[in-house]
Amino acid sequence: MRPRSTAAHRPLLLLTTLACLLLALATGLVVAVKSVFPELALTALPMQILRPLHTLASIGCLFVGICALFLFAGREAGARGTRALGLALAVLTLTFLPAAALSVLIGEGSGKEYVSWSPALTTLLVVMFVLLVVSFFANLRAFVGASPEAAWLIGLGLLCIPLGLVEANFYRAVGPSYAKEISFDWHAMDIIFAGWSATLYGFGILIAGGPAKPLRATWLYALAAFTFVSTFGHHHYLSPQAQVIKIIALTASMMAGVSFLRHVREVFRVRGLTASGPLAPFLRTVETWTLVAIGSGILLAVPQVNLVLHGTYAIVAHSMGAMIGVDVVLVLGGLAYYLRPLEAPTVARLSRYMRWLNIGLALVWIDLVVAGLLKGVLRFEQIHAAYQPVVLRVLFPLPVLGLLVAVPLVLVAIELLRQVAAHRRSPVPSTVRASAPEPGGSGPS
Amino acid sequence: MILAYAGYVLAIALLDGSSVAGASVPVGGDTVGGDPVSGYLAGGHTWRQHGCQTCHSIYGLGGHAGPDLTNVFRRIPDSQVRHVILDGHLGMPAFDLTEGELQGLIDYLVFIGETGAYPPQSIRDPVFGFAP
Numbered sequence: 386m387r388p389r390s391t392a393a394h395r396p397l398l399l400l401t402t403l404a405c406l407l408l409a410l411a412t413g414l415v416v417a418v419k420s421v422f423p424e425l426a427l428t429a430l431p432m433q434i435l436r437p438l439h440t441l442a443s444i445g446c447l448f449v450g451i452c453a454l455f456l457f458a459g460r461e462a463g464a465r466g467t468r469a470l471g472l473a474l475a476v477l478t479l480t481f482l483p484a485a486a487l488s489v490l491i492g493e494g495s496g497k498e499y500v501s502w503s504p505a506l507t508t509l510l511v512v513m514f515v516l517l518v519v520s521f522f523a524n525l526r527a528f529v530g531a532s533p534e535a536a537w538l539i540g541l542g543l544l545c546i547p548l549g550l551v552e553a554n555f556y557r558a559v560g561p562s563y564a565k566e567i568s569f570d571w572h573a574m575d576i577i578f579a580g581w582s583a584t585l586y587g588f589g590i591l592i593a594g595g596p597a598k599p600l601r602a603t604w605l606y607a608l609a610a611f612t613f614v615s616t617f618g619h620h621h622y623l624s625p626q627a628q629v630i631k632i633i634a635l636t637a638s639m640m641a642g643v644s645f646l647r648h649v650r651e652v653f654r655v656r657g658l659t660a661s662g663p664l665a666p667f668l669r670t671v672e673t674w675t676l677v678a679i680g681s682g683i684l685l686a687v688p689q690v691n692l693v694l695h696g697t698y699a700i701v702a703h704s705m706g707a708m709i710g711v712d713v714v715l716v717l718g719g720l721a722y723y724l725r726p727l728e729a730p731t732v733a734r735l736s737r738y739m740r741w742l743n744i745g746l747a748l749v750w751i752d753l754v755v756a757g758l759l760k761g762v763l764r765f766e767q768i769h770a771a772y773q774p775v776v777l778r779v780l781f782p783l784p785v786l787g788l789l790v791a792v793p794l795v796l797v798a799i800e801l802l803r804q805v806a807a808h809r810r811s812p813v814p815s816t817v818r819a820s821a822p823e824p825g826g827s828g829p830s
Numbered sequence: 831m832i833l834a835y836a837g838y839v840l841a842i843a844l845l846d847g848s849s850v851a852g853a854s855v856p857v858g859g860d861t862v863g864g865d866p867v868s869g870y871l872a873g874g875h876t877w878r879q880h881g882c883q884t885c886h887s888i889y890g891l892g893g894h895a896g897p898d899l900t901n902v903f904r905r906i907p908d909s910q911v912r913h914v915i916l917d918g919h920l921g922m923p924a925f926d927l928t929e930g931e932l933q934g935l936i937d938y939l940v941f942i943g944e945t946g947a948y949p950p951q952s953i954r955d956p957v958f959g960f961a962p
Contacts, residue, residue, distance in 0.1 A: 419895075420894075420895060423895050423920065423921025423922075424920060424921045427918070427921070427922075427923045428923060431923060432881075432884050432885050432893070432895060433880065433881030433882075433884045433885075434881070435884075436881075436884040436893065437881065437884065492879070492880075492881075494881070495878060496877065496878025496879055496880070496881050496882070496883060497878065497883065498883055498891065498892060541831060544831060544832070545831075545835075548832075548835055552839065555839075555843075559843070560871075561870040561871060561941065563870075563888075563941065563942050563945050564945060565842060565843065566874075567888070567889060567891065568842045569839075569842060570891075571891060572838070572839070572842060576835070610831040610834050611834055613831070613834075614831075614834045614835050614838045615838055620891065621889070622957060622958050622959060623889055623890065623946075623948055623949075623950065623957075623958070623959040624889040624891070624946065624948075624959060625889075625945040625946040625959065626842075627841070627842075627845035628958060629841070629845060630841060630842065630845065631958050688957035688958065689953075689957055691957065692950050692953065692955060692957050693953070695890045696887055696889075696890020696891070696894070696898060696948075696949060697890075697894070698894055701894070760894075764949050764950075765950065765951060765952055765953060768897075768905065769896075769897035769898070770897075773897075
């Protein structure tokens with residue numbers, strides 16, 4: 386049995402991940418209410434603080450979740466130096482999160498989408514991810530030994546995130562050029578999105594178990610790197626960005642069709658192979674929403690569709706489907722995996738909660754897409770003041786539908802907290818954990 | 831990966847905005863405000879400092895609670911924009927800005943308004959936007 390002090394940073398990071406998730410859910414529900422009733426509590430609950438707080442908490446959940454999963458995965462793979470790394474990560478995250486929240490609350494945030502905290506605090510995040518990158522490459526053999534494909538995804542993703550965080554501040558250096566400012570802003574965000582998704586997919590492959598997937602042809606990885614760097618440019622078709630960048634983005638986005646077809650196959654494969662595994666509900670949810678995210682992303686990248694749906698709630702549906710249905714579920718599934726063994730009643734409850742989450746998320750997704758489609762069509766003929774009341778009528782159920790997403794996620798968080806408490810009462814020797822049932826089959830690819 | 835990323839960032843930094851040949855920004859409305867270029871940086875700071883992007887978008891990127899402001903001065907006059915910012919309107923709170931901050935913000939939006947056109951006015955609009 387390990388002495389408690391050497392493992393303290395892992396539960397601490399796990400608890401911080403769940404705290405961020407709960408804050409994201411709470412602020413998200415308030416934002417949903419304010420979106421439908423914009424005149425409600427204008428001063429007491431200003432949107433300029435609520436939304437940045439919501440995105441900070443959401444991103445915090447994913448970033449800290451990545452830290453926690455890295456430490457758990459590193460321990461199991463036999464990586465070295467994870468104790469010191471864990472301590473550093475705990476200090477950095479527990480410094481960054483309250484400081485970032487405070488910067489938003491007192492109006493000293495960046496004013497930017499997603500990267501909403503004070504720019505100076507980004508340094509802490511960059512240091513955090515540089516430490517992760519260094520640790521990863523120092524223990525490359527251990528991670529590759531666990532799964533070559535997972536290692537490649539985790540390494541690529543961890544590289545992307547600090548690059549994007551640094552790029553998010555490039556707008557300060559471009560002078561009076563709005564085209565470049567908006568290009569750097571959103572390319573930075575897109576690289577960060579791609580980074581955390583790749584990293585979490587890598588962990589998903591590790592937790593799914595089964596035979597380790599070998600590396601594939603080099604050209605496929607070159608293609609992946611190209612799409613990582615350029616695909617999200619479809620955000621900018623209508624902005625004054627250089628034409629060549631838009632064409633590169635269109636090309637890269639259409640290449641995602643290859644990934645879509647592979648995930649269609651994976652949805653059916655995962656259903657069959659993980660039917661009885663404790664993580665089956667998480668993995669099925671991830672594969673299903675990966676399909677939805679990639680499919681909707683490809684559609685949104687078609688310029689004629691983009692013309693109608695860009696700048697509408699359809700984009701919010703796409704990003705929420707991906708962030709919640711894929712990224713958050715991967716974090717929670719990963720944490721559940723590393724807190725194994727899971728008792729049968731716990732597995733049954735988790736399965737039920739994931740079912741509820743899928744229903745709630747699907748309803749939210751549909752509501753946002755319908756609202757987005759309506760806005761996209763109506764704005765050709767009408768000004769905002771004319772079409773917005775119609776859009777708000779469609780969005781009316783959103784706060785209630787949001788509850789259908791929040792409640793199952795809270796219940797999953799409570800189950801994970803119970804697991805942490807159970808482990809503290811009766812620490813599980815690593816030999817028992819190592820022999821705990823594997824979910825079997827392959828995970829996200 | 832690093833090389834691809836560096837190349838792409840360089841492309842963003844070096845390439846100027848452009849669009850489909852022959853598609854130019856539709857002209858309409860009054861151009862108002864002071865000197866857009868000199869006010870751009872100050873106005874951008876005010877824009878970020880007050881979290882305008884949480885509710886408003888530019889080129890569709892940003893919040894959805896309020897209208898897109900890319901070409902706001904083609905739709906409504908300067909005086910109305912000032913009134914909405916200082917006194918609030920419907921779901922928008924009032925903002926206590928100095929005259930300098932307000933003018934900077936207006937210069938910022940005027941500058942942006944000259945870079946292109948958004949939102950699209952027709953399903954037949956150029957799918958890659960308009961040239962400035």
